[in-house]
Amino acid sequence: MEERREQEKPLSPFPPEELISHRRQRCLKCCGCSAALLLILAVTILILMLTIFNVKHPTLEITSVKIDGLDSLSNDTNNNNNNTNPTLAAGVSIKNPNAASFKFHEAATEVYFDGTLVGEGRAPAGEAGPRRTRRVDVLVDLVVGRLVGVSRFESDFERGGLEISVYTRVKGVVKVTNVIKRSFVVNITCGMNVDLRSKVVQDRSCTL
Template identity: 40%
Template structure:
């Protein structure tokens, strides 16, 4: 009788039933998702690290090139030789001066140490005696190719009236030696790229020399 009175409790509604297999599948998906996200994050970190390393290497290479290969250096001038014409035989007794066609022929060399050409304008050479300007000449414009030298011939005609007006001329003629100085300058531009270029305002060459009147030769040529 008591058994009949006991009522059978119904099972939980289907909506509230928990399927163990669902929990397993959910956990597996969460683990897989977390693993995928972690793997993607690691790939992203590695990719960013590689990009940063490449960028750093590129910047370093550019800086090294700019301070070494692409570093713009000033070209230099060199006086290779000097020849004198028109001095003639000077008579110490009469004190006659040099001939009317007295000229100095200079061979000047331009050295370009850069990896790009050096384009320059006209070359100007001045000749001095006793502190007075006695001659001036202009050479042609040109170009010195990368890491090359180019030679130029400059002929300076001496203004005889100027040189005859120098007070020390008589004493120098008696000794047979005239101390001459020259000054050469050029201006131009070295251009490696659109971003790397430099204008060389002036490149200078100062020389001193002794003109031996009897032989019309040059001795003690010194340049800076």
């Protein structure tokens, strides 16, 4: 009876040694697949961190400056008439090096003469696309009364040139996802000399 029961027991398709080896091979394959998936995942995350998720600081550049209405300066020095003000038009380029858009608020521009604020202007809010440069135009009314009020104005006016500085500031956000986003304040200051005779802006030097 016992012999019959032993004959009825199912036989293993593999001898004990081969069964252990087979299980070990399956375990190694599973571990290899898991390691490969983890490696692919790590490489993907690294690529994303170096590209899309690597948020860089946008930059500004003042590409052009033009001043109109300088003739009113000579009139105002004589009769102190402040009704007509010259205007400064500046072209500002906002460079976005990121893979996501840079949405910015109003671009604020201030003009200084010998440290005195003589004019302010704003450009409308906008958006610089991924790895794109957006140009905005800023128009600033220069207050003649403030220019004339600076102590060195008369000497500079007689020399035929005004040394002014133009400061532009832009606030905005680079939003990669709803979780990953960074706020930036980008600014630039450019010093320049305005030739009152030729009405040409010379010797422009900018710092970020």
